[in-house]
Amino acid sequence: MTLRAVIAGSGSALPKRRVSNEQLAETVDTSDEWIVERTGIKFRHIADDNETTASLGTEAARSALAAAGIDAGEIDLIVLATSTPNQTFPASATIIQTNLGIGDCTAFDVQAVCSGFLYALSVADNMLRGGAAKTALVIGSETFSRILDWEDRGTCVLFGDGAGAVVLKAEEGDSGVLASKLHADGRHNQLLYVDGGPSTTGTVGKLRMRGREVFRHAVVNLVAVMNEALEAAGLTSDDVDWVIPHQANRRILDATARKLGLAEDKVIITVDEHANTSAASIPLALDTAVRDGRIKRGDLLVLEAMGGGFTWGASVVRY
Ligand SMILES: CC(C)(COP(=O)(O)OP(=O)(O)OC[C@H]1O[C@@H](n2cnc3c(N)ncnc32)[C@H](O)[C@@H]1OP(=O)(O)O)[C@@H](O)C(=O)NCCC(=O)NCCS
Structure with a gap:
């Protein structure tokens, strides 16, 4: 049998505010037709001041833990993929750790922009298969709205905020x-x-x-x-x-x-x-x-x- 990182559960979180292309066109020189034709985008969620990368990541992680039926106390590794951390440091993964009431574990951020989740998944997979951890939270969380130039219609219409998470468990078998x-x-x-x-x-x-x-x-x-x-x-x-x-x-x-x-x-x-x-x-x-x-x-x-x-x-x- 082979030890693999199995997805035990997943979760996600979106900011409350949902913005349509038409709403965006009230302040940006653009149109629903242009955005849909070039990108397929119709809506995006935009974080309010009290919604952050760490808070959205925490909500997604909670929902993944619930789906997996795993207690937060079992987590011994947190890898957060983000390019929009709450602060330059500490790693937002450690804020999520505290929010979830998780004690001693390994926690850090990975930054590979839009490929970040796959980089984080691969790092966690290797750590689980290598025996450095047994149960991991791998999270992707972003608040790109905070780094958009709202005067640049070529970029600001394309991005949104949100978070997703998976719980990975090291298990013998064919899945993972x-x-x-x-x-x-x-x-x-x-x-x-x-x-x-x-x-x-x-x-x-x-x-x-x-x-x-x-x-x-x-x-x-x-x-x-x-x-x-x-x-x-x-x-x-x-x-x-x-x-x-x-x-x-x-x-x-x-x-x-x-x-x-x-x-x-x-x-x-x-x-x-x-x-x-x-x-x-x-x-x-x-x-x-x-x-x-x-x-x-x-x-x-x-x-x-x-x-x-x-x-x-x-x-x-x-x-
Ligand atoms: C961004 C993208 C949708 C733009 O489409 P495009 O066909 O390349 O359009 P261009 O940037 O060449 O612009 C074409 C015209 O549309 C205009 N335009 C740009 N953004 C616009 C907007 N939001 N609304 C209306 N018009 C817009 C431009 O000003 C330009 O006008 P002009 O011809 O009068 O100069 C497209 O290039 C794309 O999807 N690229 C990949 C981006 C991506 O996925 N990045 C993330 C990777 S992780």
Whole structure:
């Protein structure tokens, strides 16, 4: 038998305020037609002042613990994927630890922008299989609304806030994370970045993106890494029940599925409701499809993402 990191439960959380394209068009020079046609986005949730990356992450983690039927006291590892932490330090993972009343454990943040959840999942998977922990919370939580330039219509309409989480348990068997492949290529830093930071400007900064160039790289990289991860698991796209992509743009999701020869109805899509929530989007989509009954125990899932850096990756999971 092989020791694997099994998804014991999932959860998610969204800010209360839901903003439609029409509402956005009241203050931004844009339209519902433009946003839907280019991106598939219809709504996004935007955090109020009292909703933070740590508070949303805590809510998602609570819901994942409840779904898994696991007491917070059993958690010995917390990995939070985020690019919008509450503070530069301490890691927001430690704020979530305290909020959940979890005692001594390992807790830290991982930052790989929109690929962050896959990086966090892979780190936790390796720690569980290596024996460094037994029961982990892997969380993606973001408040990108705080780093958007609301004067830049080319970016501010694309993003939203939210959080998703999974509880991973080290268990012997055939289920769990079967393979992960992660990549980075820093030569593309300037295509998608934030123009501030503690060691440079001393400010938080705002998100900047050259959307067309990002789009061009996305489909090629995502198709390649999904095939790579499937091959590492000894599987092919014919074996896949569900693709759970990072939700950046409907056109990227459709083009990627087409190139892999996957039917559209095998792709979980939440970008219409959540927009791009960066590291939160994969666990949010996963939790949505688990709760609405589409994803069932035994299904083969492929999780995939690409983001700033560039970073990109894919994980193959037997749910
Ligand atoms: C951002 C994106 C939707 C823009 O679509 P596009 O077809 O490339 O559009 P462009 O940026 O070339 O802009 C086309 C026109 O629309 C305009 N435009 C840009 N944003 C707009 C908005 N929100 N509303 C209305 N018009 C807008 C531009 O000003 C431009 O007008 P012009 O032709 O008069 O100059 C698209 O490039 C994209 O999805 N890229 C990938 C982004 C992504 O997924 N990033 C996250 C990865 S994690």
